[in-house]
Amino acid sequence: MAGFEGTQWAEFQGRYMLKGCCFDLVPMADKVPAVSRSIHYGLCLAFEGIRYFVSPDQDGALHVRFLNLEKNLQRFRRAISFNLSSTQQLLVPTAQDLEALFLEYLRAPEMRDFIQGMADNQGQGYLRPFTVDEARSIGVTFPDSPSIRLVTCTYESYMGEPFSGVVVPHLVRAISANGTGCLKLGVNYLLSVKAMDEAQSIEPEASSALFLDDRLDLPLWDRKITEWDSSCCLVALTNGTVIKIPDGPLILPSVTVQGLCALLQDQGVRVEERDLSYGEFRAKAEASKIAAVCSVGTAGILNRAQRVVMVDENNAPCGEFRAQTDHEMYKVLGDIRSRYWEIYQTKIPVPTGQKLSVYAL
Numbered sequence: 001m002a003g004f005e006g007t008q009w010a011e012f013q014g015r016y017m018l019k020g021c022c023f024d025l026v027p028m029a030d031k032v033p034a035v036s037r038s039i040h041y042g043l044c045l046a047f048e049g050i051r052y053f054v055s056p057d058q059d060g061a062l063h064v065r066f067l068n069l070e071k072n073l074q075r076f077r078r079a080i081s082f083n084l085s086s087t088q089q090l091l092v093p094t095a096q097d098l099e100a101l102f103l104e105y106l107r108a109p110e111m112r113d114f115i116q117g118m119a120d121n122q123g124q125g126y127l128r129p130f131t132v133d134e135a136r137s138i139g140v141t142f143p144d145s146p147s148i149r150l151v152t153c154t155y156e157s158y159m160g161e162p163f164s165g166v167v168v169p170h171l172v173r174a175i176s177a178n179g180t181g182c183l184k185l186g187v188n189y190l191l192s193v194k195a196m197d198e199a200q201s202i203e204p205e206a207s208s209a210l211f212l213d214d215r216l217d218l219p220l221w222d223r224k225i226t227e228w229d230s231s232c233c234l235v236a237l238t239n240g241t242v243i244k245i246p247d248g249p250l251i252l253p254s255v256t257v258q259g260l261c262a263l264l265q266d267q268g269v270r271v272e273e274r275d276l277s278y279g280e281f282r283a284k285a286e287a288s289k290i291a292a293v294c295s296v297g298t299a300g301i302l303n304r305a306q307r308v309v310m311v312d313e314n315n316a317p318c319g320e321f322r323a324q325t326d327h328e329m330y331k332v333l334g335d336i337r338s339r340y341w342e343i344y345q346t347k348i349p350v351p352t353g354q355k356l357s358v359y360a361l
Contacts, residue, residue: 002090003158004126004153004158004176004299005155005157005158006155006156006184007153007155008117008154009028009042009153010028010111010151010152011027011028011110011114012025012026012108012111012138013027013028013030014026014101014104014105014108014148014149014296015147015149016147016148016150017134017145017147018091018093019091019145019146019147020350021097023105025099025111025293026351029055032134032149033134035136035138036133036135036137036138036186037133037137037138037141037143037267038131038133038143041140042186042187043083043133043142043143043274044081044083044084044132044133044143045075045083045130045186045187046076046079046080046130046131046183046184046186046337047130047131047132048128049126049128049184049297049298050066050072050127050128050131051066051125051126051127051298051344052060052342052344053124054115054119054125054127054361055345057288057305060118061360062115062361063336063359063360063361064103064356064359065344065346065356065357065359066256066356066357066359067255067344067354067356068233068258068259068262068354069355069357070095070357071255071258073095073099074295075131075183075184075253075255076098077095077186077303078092078183079165079185080092080131080180081132082179082180082183082185083142083143083146083222084142084143084146085142086197087110088142088146094146097224101148103127103359105152106127107361111152114154114230114241115253118154120346123156124154124156124341125153125154126152126153126154126155126298126299127151127152128151128152128153129148129150130148130151131137131146131148131149132146133145133147133234134146134148142204143258144152144194149312158300160207160221160295160300160303162303162304162305162306162323163206163306164209164292164307164308165208165210165228165293165305165309166198166199166203166206166208166308166311167209167210167212167308167310167311168210168211168212169207169212169278169315170309171194171195171198172211172213172214172216173192173195173211173229173250174191174214174250175214176213176214176248176250180249181226181248181251181252182248182249182253186192186294190318192209192229193229195207195209195229196208198227199229200310202309202315202317203309207311208228208231208295208305209228209229210225210227210233210308211226211228211229212226212252212278213250214360215227215246220278221279222278223277223278224245224278225275225276225277226251227245227250227251228251228295230297231296231358232245232251232252232295232296232297233245234261234291234294234302234333235281235293235294236294236333236335237284237329238290238291238324239289240269240270240328241269241271242261242269242270242271243262243272243273243274243310244257244261244272244274244332245273245275246273252300254296256296256298257296257299259338259340259343259354260296260301260337260340261350262351262353263340263343264332264336265351265352266351266352269332278310278354279319281321282310282318282319285308285319290321291323291324291325291327291328291330292329292330292333293308293321301337301341302336302337302340302341303337304330304333305321305323307320307322307323308320308321344356
């Protein structure tokens with residue numbers, strides 16, 4: 001799991017109470033109550049990661065740009081809904097309400113210095129809304145006082161490439177029957193950290209763990225590639241095709257993956273959305289038919305693995321993939337990463353089917 005470099009946080013966070021629909025700003029140091037279901041049981045912990053860019057127009061007025069914001073809003077709404085009872089569903093904000101809430105936070109006078117500094121430095125913006133239960137209770141029930149908190153930062157870079165990964169087949173991050181893998185929930189990420197610990201016990205230099213599906217009843221090689229520990233997965237073949245793992249109950253529907261695939265298709269690269277079994281992945285790696293395996297997420301956009309260690313039924317190393325750094329597809333994916341950020345900066349056209357939303361601040 002890679003990390004941020006050169007991070008600067010805003011001095012204020014937003015707080016929006018779902019009951020009463022009231023918004024205020026609180027200091028960044030404001031604490032969530034220690035006696036909270038969110039802390040003790042991981043209830044009411046849903047979140048989003050949203051990339052944005054702030055810049056002045058010709059008259060000097062500041063604007064903020066989001067790519068495919070509506071997809072983040074939809075995903076956040078689904079996660080909020082999952083954490084509330086059937087009788088609390090009316091508390092789930094509409095997409096329009098969330099959009100207005102994000103803008104109210106970024107437009108707050110107290111945020112102006114931070115926003116202006118981001119525009120001056122051409123920094124990458126990262127917005128992190130998340131839900132908590134503000135009530136002081138440790139009861140194992142749905143939240144009494146659910147809220148959305150908003151924090152934001154700017155950062156220089158997200159260190160993630162080149163990286164090494166390890167397939168971790170014996171841990172399952174989410175259960176498809178519960179439909180939790182496709183939601184951005186705090187409860188999913190403990191297993192991500194545990195998987196990293198296991199990956200590093202096999203390869204000390206590993207910085208990412210690759211999950212398979214949750215079909216532990218199937219032969220290992222019939223199981224499917226799903227996601228990295230905290231990001232989605234793209235596989236570029238040497239024949240010029242990029243494999244996108246289909247969305248499903250175990251797959252977080254990645255906003256960044258959709259934008260990257262649209263860019264690839266606009267450049268004439270074939271994107272094939274299909275399942276990829278672990279056995280096929282191993283066979284293609286051994287036959288040198290894979291040019292690159294990528295980790296895709298909001299912060300780092302796209303990072304290419306230098307190697308992926310594969311393990312067998314006994315969790316013992318049985319082979320590895322190594323990136324073909326001189327292959328054209330490896331270079332294409334590096335270029336796509338840069339071009340994706342250039343969409344926010346309006347240096348290149350918005351790819352087909354994608355939407356760049358621009359708001360005055």
